[in-house]
Every structure is written in C-alpha cells, then in structure tokens.
Amino acid sequence: MTKKILVVDDEPAQLRLIDQVLTSNGYEVIKAGSGHEAVRIVFEKKPDLILLDVMMPEIDGWQTCRLIREMSDVPVIMLTGKRNSEDDIVRGLECGADEYLTKPLGNRELMARVRAALRRAEKPSYANQNKKLNFTNDYLTVDVAERKVSVKGERLKLTPREFRLLALLVENTDRVMSHQQVLENVWGWEYIDDVDYVRIYISHLRQKIEPDPSQPRYILTEPGVGYYFNSAS
Secondary structure, eight states: OOOEEEEEOSOHHHHHHHHHHHHHTTOEEEEESSHHHHHHHHHHHOOSEEEEESOOSSSOHHHHHHHHHTTOOOOEEEEESSOOOHHHHHHHHHHTOOEEEESSOOHHHHHHHHHHHHHHHHSOOGGGGTOOOEEEOSSEEEETTTTEEEETTEEOOOOHHHHHHHHHHHHTTTSOEEHHHHIIIIIOGGGTTOHHHHHHHHHHHHHHHOSSTTSOSSEEEETTTEEEEOTTO
8 A cells, every 4th residue: 555645835836846856766745835734634544654844834833743743653754955853863862753854855864764764663563562561660650562651640641762772671670772773663663874863862761761861760870881770770
C-alpha cells in the first residue's frame, strides 16, 4: 500500500519541490499551506508521515504539532531554516516532533529520514513480541506491553519517541546501552552520529520519571559509553 505523506509549508515553491521528490520515490503526497489545514487533513486522511515547516503564519509548526499530537501519534519531521540547536530539539520534543531537517533540503537526506521514520512506525509493537517487559515498585511502573508508565500511581503522558527510549532501556535492564545502540534502536541507523539527541532526550525523560532528576535513580549514565535502567533503584 502506498504511504501517504502530508507536507505542510506556506511556501508554494517548497511544497512543489518536496512533492516532486516524494512522488518520484513512490509516495502519495498531500499538501497543506497552513497549520489549520494540516490539522484538518490529519483528522480526515490520516497520513503515515508529516513533514511540517516551523515558520508559518497564524499558527506555527510548534503549535500545529501540539494540535496534531492531541489526535495522532503519526511521525512528524519538522522543517527548519537553521541548523538544529539544542533549544529547538527540546522545544520539538515538548510538542511531540520526531525529527528535524534543515532547509534547503538535500534529496538523499530527505529520503533517508523519511524512510527511517516510516520504518520505525511499521515496527511491531512490544505487545506482539511475546515478551514480558515491565518494571514496578512503589514509585515507578513501566508496562511496555501495555504502553503505560506511571509515577506514584499517576499515569504519565510520554511522546512516542520518549516511550520507545524508555522501553528500550527497560527491555535491557541493568545492561549498558551505548549511544550508538540507542540511536540505532530508537531513531534508526541513519542517526548513528546524532549523539546529542540521546543526551537531550534522556535529560527530558529524567525530568518526567525521576524523583530528583539531578540525582537519577532509574536512568543512569555510564560515562563515555551510554545509559542503563537500574533495577535496584
């Protein structure tokens, strides 16, 4: 079945360019010129992936992404006009974005990131892998199969990427996962050099699940190597 990709940008020339690249690679392209139009299309046509420009009138990409996340976990790649900064990554994380691409877009990089996002979305859920993946104590409960995370009995809302990251660590409890292993499993091999993503997402995840994020008990760092989930916490 042909994958549907929604491209959201208020610049007609940019829309045409991305449309040509994606269509020539066998994807069905749906175009939107505003955030409001994008939200309507997500509700009506349920695309498999969204390419979303940050700078748009009325409601920008960040606001649009938040509105989309209220109804869908569809992968969202933000299109920015500058090199990715840590502030942008954090802001995107908070609104539920999956990835960033800097304009002007290189065709090969665009296609690599699109394929990676679609491949991640197609992976079978943990519930279908016949694994018992959970952790629970008086403070934190992580049920990977049911996709539920609770702190002191109150369910947390994690983005799809945050949950995938936590699930990977819980699945490999007490085993150190290198930065490269995390990137390959959570983002895809195309991101193997983007170590900053791991650091930023780990920091943000700690803010949500740790009693004291400055002194983590659950997600611990192995200096110079990576991270692990501590079962003895």
